Amino acid sequence: MHVIRLAIRNAAGNSFRSWMVFFCAALMAGFVISATLVIRGADDSLRLALERLGADIIVIPEGHERRLESALLMGIPVHCWMPDIIVDEVAALPGVVAVSPQIYLSTLRGAICCSLPELFLIAYDPATDFTIRPWLELNLDAGLALGETVGGSFVYVPAGEDKLLVYGYELDLKANLEPTGTGLDQSLFFTLETAYDIARLSDEYAVKVMDIPPRTVSSVLVKVGRDADVHQVAQLIEAEIPGVTPLETNKLFKDQREQILSLLHSVVALLVITWLLAMALIAVVFSLAVNERRRQMGVMRALGARRGTVLQSVLIEAWLLALSGGLAGIGVSTLAISLFQRAIIAVMNVPFLFPPPLRLAGLSFGALAMALSGVTLAVLVPAVRISLQDPAMSMRE
Amino acid sequence: MISLQNVSKTYSVRGDSSVLAVRNLTMQVEKGEFVIITGRSGSGKTTLLSLVAGLTWPTSGQVLLDGIEVWRLADKEQSLLRNKKIGFVFQFPSLLPTLTSVENVLLPTMFGDKVKGDRSRDRAVMLLEQVGLNDKLRSYPRQLSGGQQQRVVIARALMNEPQLLLADEPTSDLDELTEHEIMALFRNIHALTGVTVLLVTHSNDLAGYGTRLIRMAGGAITDLDD
Amino acid sequence: MKVAAVAIVALAILIAIIPIFSDCESQGRTLTLENGRQVSMKCHWTARAELALGVPLLAVGGLLAFSRRKETRRNLGIMGAVLGAVVILMPTALIGVCVNPDMPCVGIMKPALILLGVLMVAINLAVVVRSLGQEDEAA
Ligand SMILES: Nc1ncnc2c1ncn2[C@@H]1O[C@H](COP(=O)(O)OP(=O)(O)OP(=O)(O)O)[C@@H](O)[C@H]1O
Ligand SMILES: [Mg+2]
Numbered sequence: 200m201h202v203i204r205l206a207i208r209n210a211a212g213n214s215f216r217s218w219m220v221f222f223c224a225a226l227m228a229g230f231v232i233s234a235t236l237v238i239r240g241a242d243d244s245l246r247l248a249l250e251r252l253g254a255d256i257i258v259i260p261e262g263h264e265r266r267l268e269s270a271l272l273m274g275i276p277v278h279c280w281m282p283d284i285i286v287d288e289v290a291a292l293p294g295v296v297a298v299s300p301q302i303y304l305s306t307l308r309g310a311i312c313c314s315l316p317e318l319f320l321i322a323y324d325p326a327t328d329f330t331i332r333p334w335l336e337l338n339l340d341a342g343l344a345l346g347e348t349v350g351g352s353f354v355y356v357p358a359g360e361d362k363l364l365v366y367g368y369e370l371d372l373k374a375n376l377e378p379t380g381t382g383l384d385q386s387l388f389f390t391l392e393t394a395y396d397i398a399r400l401s402d403e404y405a406v407k408v409m410d411i412p413p414r415t416v417s418s419v420l421v422k423v424g425r426d427a428d429v430h431q432v433a434q435l436i437e438a439e440i441p442g443v444t445p446l447e448t449n450k451l452f453k454d455q456r457e458q459i460l461s462l463l464h465s466v467v468a469l470l471v472i473t474w475l476l477a478m479a480l481i482a483v484v485f486s487l488a489v490n491e492r493r494r495q496m497g498v499m500r501a502l503g504a505r506r507g508t509v510l511q512s513v514l515i516e517a518w519l520l521a522l523s524g525g526l527a528g529i530g531v532s533t534l535a536i537s538l539f540q541r542a543i544i545a546v547m548n549v550p551f552l553f554p555p556p557l558r559l560a561g562l563s564f565g566a567l568a569m570a571l572s573g574v575t576l577a578v579l580v581p582a583v584r585i586s587l588q589d590p591a592m593s594m595r596e
Numbered sequence: 597m598i599s600l601q602n603v604s605k606t607y608s609v610r611g612d613s614s615v616l617a618v619r620n621l622t623m624q625v626e627k628g629e630f631v632i633i634t635g636r637s638g639s640g641k642t643t644l645l646s647l648v649a650g651l652t653w654p655t656s657g658q659v660l661l662d663g664i665e666v667w668r669l670a671d672k673e674q675s676l677l678r679n680k681k682i683g684f685v686f687q688f689p690s691l692l693p694t695l696t697s698v699e700n701v702l703l704p705t706m707f708g709d710k711v712k713g714d715r716s717r718d719r720a721v722m723l724l725e726q727v728g729l730n731d732k733l734r735s736y737p738r739q740l741s742g743g744q745q746q747r748v749v750i751a752r753a754l755m756n757e758p759q760l761l762l763a764d765e766p767t768s769d770l771d772e773l774t775e776h777e778i779m780a781l782f783r784n785i786h787a788l789t790g791v792t793v794l795l796v797t798h799s800n801d802l803a804g805y806g807t808r809l810i811r812m813a814g815g816a817i818t819d820l821d822d
Numbered sequence: 823m824k825v826a827a828v829a830i831v832a833l834a835i836l837i838a839i840i841p842i843f844s845d846c847e848s849q850g851r852t853l854t855l856e857n858g859r860q861v862s863m864k865c866h867w868t869a870r871a872e873l874a875l876g877v878p879l880l881a882v883g884g885l886l887a888f889s890r891r892k893e894t895r896r897n898l899g900i901m902g903a904v905l906g907a908v909v910i911l912m913p914t915a916l917i918g919v920c921v922n923p924d925m926p927c928v929g930i931m932k933p934a935l936i937l938l939g940v941l942m943v944a945i946n947l948a949v950v951v952r953s954l955g956q957e958d959e960a961a
Contacts, residue, residue, distance in 0.1 A: 503679020
């Protein structure tokens, strides 16, 4: 016989009470892990997206700031054009060490069901590019040739075909990038050369022509010298070149960050309320349980159980329920969140990236520890009270 | 073995009234005695047993068990002493409802300072056989009759080979025949092990089972039938 | 274990009903063939199959609530676990859902069915395990 065995029997003895505590613990741990996963997932995702951008400043035509953000984050294509001389104008400014133009396109809208979704297309200039090449090369040995493309993690070649059709143009999908949880997951990358080729041939092959206005680009990516100040360079661009907006990448996604922050605030508030209610319920349930067992505790004391042993038996019972409930809650929540990733992105309007296994294990452990401490705190008062009770008294009715 | 010197116990009830449960009581019990304590309800019998076991403290006077004031010991020593020296049979159903007969009998071994394992289990089974419950080892208390439950309690009281057996109305809920069976069991145990027994009962008919009779009334020992 | 029976019944209802509202057809999307005819997509058939699985699962839960014998409970648990596994297999392996990750059947229906299926299997396995070391009359 051991105290643990006694605790297990006590827990199994009253299934309603035990289920209550089990569910409360599951709720507590599940809520914490869900909130952490979603908020950290959103945060990680934003950070990864910024890393992929790789530029200090993105110069785009005035008035397109929001749309660019939603393109990068949610994959909603943006269309914007500015004269390509701007590339040289930006390059000429002091503090700028590298510039590279990009062209943003999109696949045809309203694609029929179960074929390709609407894709955000990014064409880059391999001659000057400094942002896409580095991580492209992680997935490919060489750069992309004419007609070749690399896609985000959600891009796929429809069943039964071996090429991606874009405006009737057959693209060779060379690789898929790792998921970022942002719009980059449903983006295609190829060279400017390929973009012009698609545009040229779309006349012939596609129901609709893909139009790239001559001598224009969509954006200019800027790298700033080490000793130059990004903000000052951005101000300089704004002052010197009319009709464009320089976006400092480290200030990008302000709205999304605020959204995440406000999400965090409301989640924390909700979390605190849920936890307090759950803990109160557990405290009440355990007070009842312990009261009901007052005599039993008195008997145990008379048979030679120390105060500590009585306390232990109550705490272990609570811990067993908290542990099993917490594990169940964490398991179900994690499973649900990993399954519903897409829906979470759509509903909450924030990007989302599921953490790698080790990180997940760490977070789960944290949530479990929190639930255990919460439950302990809730049962501490009744547990201590019963263990301090005078045994002769507790054996009386 | 047990020595009470001018012991009084007052319970203060909510408010200012107080109840004098034991009144200036002096008595000695020698090792190996089988003392039967009788008295009407409320005469302080249960309180006396609690005092002897150190489960509660005297308001005045001195209670010694083998020369020790048990209630003054630290929780750890107190518990260990009770665990090793004293076997309890309570006035109320005291088996843990979630444990089987064998597990209930094994309960006291859980609180001791050394683990005994299989040998304890063998002893528990042996004790249950001794009280005539060979076929109820795995039964839960709710599957046992009142008399059977009380036998399990007696087996549990004997588990750690106590030197003192405190039995508080062990037969109160039982029919007359069973009552005598249980009392005979106590007599056999006493004869067999030489354990000191303090047994409380409200029925004078059972006085013959012991080696000494103490009558209580109003918290004190009396020689008169009331 | 009344809790398990109630949980199984609730899950069975969800398994039967959720796909009806979350397959692509319910969202107004069908596959239009070149000859202009509209046909139902995979996810629609998965939804139908899940409805067909929900009914026996409902029966498992209902019977479990009223069964006292542990052999019966064990067998019901095994049946529920197997059916629960099929609930998971329908959208993942046996029939599948649409290929397009933007479709509601991929974003909502499939994950919902996997989650419900996992819970269904877990609860039924718990019923089986409990029935192994239990007395007949305990409920
Ligand atoms: N915790 C307590 N608080 C207040 N009064 C108490 C308490 N315990 C006992 N008493 C009172 O002390 C007196 C003696 O009680 P005790 O339980 O010792 O009697 P008893 O002889 O065992 O009675 P019975 O035969 O009914 O068990 C009673 O009047 C009782 O009301
Ligand atoms: Mg009494």
